[in-house]
Amino acid sequence: MSTSLPKTRLYMTKELSASLKIDAVGAPAHYLAGVLRLTRGDVLGVFNGRDGEWLARIDSQGKGRCELTIERQLRPQRDEPGPWLLFAPIKKTGVDFVIEKATELGVSRLWPVFTQHTQSARVNLDRLRSRAIEAAEQCRRLTIPDIAEPIALDALESHWPRDRRLIVMDERGEGRPLAEIVHHFDGSPAGMLVGPEGGFATSELDALAALPFVTRASLGPRILRAETAAIAALVCWQALAGDWNQSLAQ
Amino acid sequence: MSTSLPKTRLYMTKELSASLKIDAVGAPAHYLAGVLRLTRGDVLGVFNGRDGEWLARIDSQGKGRCELTIERQLRPQRDEPGPWLLFAPIKKTGVDFVIEKATELGVSRLWPVFTQHTQSARVNLDRLRSRAIEAAEQCRRLTIPDIAEPIALDALESHWPRDRRLIVMDERGEGRPLAEIVHHFDGSPAGMLVGPEGGFATSELDALAALPFVTRASLGPRILRAETAAIAALVCWQALAGDWNQSLAQ
Incomplete structure (x- = not known):
């Protein structure tokens, strides 16, 4: 086929x-x-x-x-229930890159989040959507990821669906290894949150850690750039809890 | 610390x-x-x-x-025994990108491989090495990955160390899921081989499959770009067999 x-x-x-x-x-x-x-x-x-x-x-x-x-x-149409990716918009090439790679990696929603250290305060949603469409065409997806309106990090709590886990990449290394979290995941839907270049503020990470729907994860002993962390989070998810156990022919 | x-x-x-x-x-x-x-x-x-x-x-x-x-x-110095990455050189931004991300992801050797569909026939090793050094400085590594002299794919067999597995990302989807392979890996050193834009030739994949040190892997139901596949392969390795169970503080 x-x-x-x-x-x-x-x-x-x-x-x-x-x-x-x-x-x-x-x-x-x-x-x-x-x-x-x-x-x-x-x-x-x-x-x-x-x-x-x-x-x-x-x-x-x-x-x-x-x-x-x-x-x-x-x-036939089929669901593509990949995780959500919440990311702090970074410089232009960075954002385009994250959109393209996340689409290839089966993300179902891309959600820009403004944090204290976020460099770029404007996001062109039409541009992001065009990028997502191009990537979806090329990678053989049947859906286009949803591009959500940007949100401030401190407003996230009031908009977050309570049946969905939010896995936060904590660059302080205080979370458990992401593979361990994903490998034992309970089957609920998930979102992955990755901070900006320069990282989250300590107060932001502390506030996130206190939210009932948040799990903190670590991505190993090296410092990853924001876009690398985003890709890594999605790869771990798809490889261990997502659809990478299906073959190309399906 | x-x-x-x-x-x-x-x-x-x-x-x-x-x-x-x-x-x-x-x-x-x-x-x-x-x-x-x-x-x-x-x-x-x-x-x-x-x-x-x-x-x-x-x-x-x-x-x-x-x-x-x-x-x-x-x-103190410590070993950074990450996997090798063998990749077909792609257009300039693609190669720079692969070098940077692979270094962040702990690769120990970067090895350009020329395949039938490889677009770029020249590789500037000094440039690749500079990129690897910059990335190593930023990601907190203690070593610089080795940049090996490019090799033709059909010459690989005679240069490959027999104690090392070569995991080939087979874009036809004929391999087992990469996470499954890596999760049950026997502890031997490994290299990951990713094809060029446009993929390996069928004859190349068949010849690779016949080599005793090769295991073929699949990366899920979507078509990944060459650089995405390279990152994905390294992320899977580090998350499941590599050093991502260590924290940042170590």
Whole structure:
């Protein structure tokens, strides 16, 4: 099955069903012709996060437009219940990088959190969403991670769903090893919180530690950059509690 | 202990011992004054990969030079027996990124491997080594990973030490989940091999599978970029078989 999936994939917001004709104009048309260099007769996978993945064929191309026909479903929709990632926005390349890698690693929600030492006070959510869509297209996901409105760390408690654990990467090393926590996890949904460059303030870590839904974790004896810690947290989760026991062919 | 370590660290090739005076000229002097903005009386950690980490104090600064005195040892030397990472050199930012992250993640040797689909046929080893040194300084390592001379994949067999396992990330999904492999590892040293953008050729994966020292691993149901796979492989290793059960304070 895995080898029959087209490598080229496109996310669309439209409903998808067999025999549907789609007239792509503007950016998607340019992407198909100019970036992916697809021409008449070529096939690609399309998905919308709800209806699974479908095989589409290019019927015709013109200036700034591209007509496709949806042929058949390649994969049914399925849940992608990955963890949430809460991260302090870092400098631009850092954020783009975190979005891309977290999407590849199956995150279900990306949630920017402002902390005392957060360098960047503005986040362009449209830009983050575009990055997440590109990464989802390339990594064969069937969903796009949700990009949540940024929140101040001290407002998190009042917005946090009580059935979800929040695993905080405590760079003081006071938590248990993350693998140990995840390996014995009770099956509840989870979020992973990673601090900014320069770390959390001590008062922030102390306040987090007092929250009933928080577990503190450590990521070993070296100092990891913020983006490395984010990736590491998600890798540990997927490898030990997530979907990495499934093969590519599923 | 961990909080008393200076955040600023400098790798030097000199022997280090108490009361030693060091006259840094050129690039290191510029780094201390211009980049780290240290001035007379400031302290930093210095290490050379052999003698542990030492506290040094800046005695005086002048044009393009900086005099330091080594005061006392902060940490004794210890082995950092992380896994090897064998990777196909990818475009420049990709290689720099892999070097930085792999160093943070405790790799002991970085080994560029040329495969059929490797895009970049040249590797600047001095540049890679500089990147590894910067990352080692920042992440609190006591060693610099070894940067090995690039090798062609089909020459690997004749150079591979037979007491070391080679875990190959098989992007066809034919290996067992990496966490399962690492969790039940027998304690022998290991290397992790990650393919290029575009993947290994089928013939390469088949040839690797036939080697007695190779174990094939899978990294879950999504397609990971080459650099994500490299990080993921090292995170799994450190979390399950490496040193992430040690705390920062050790």
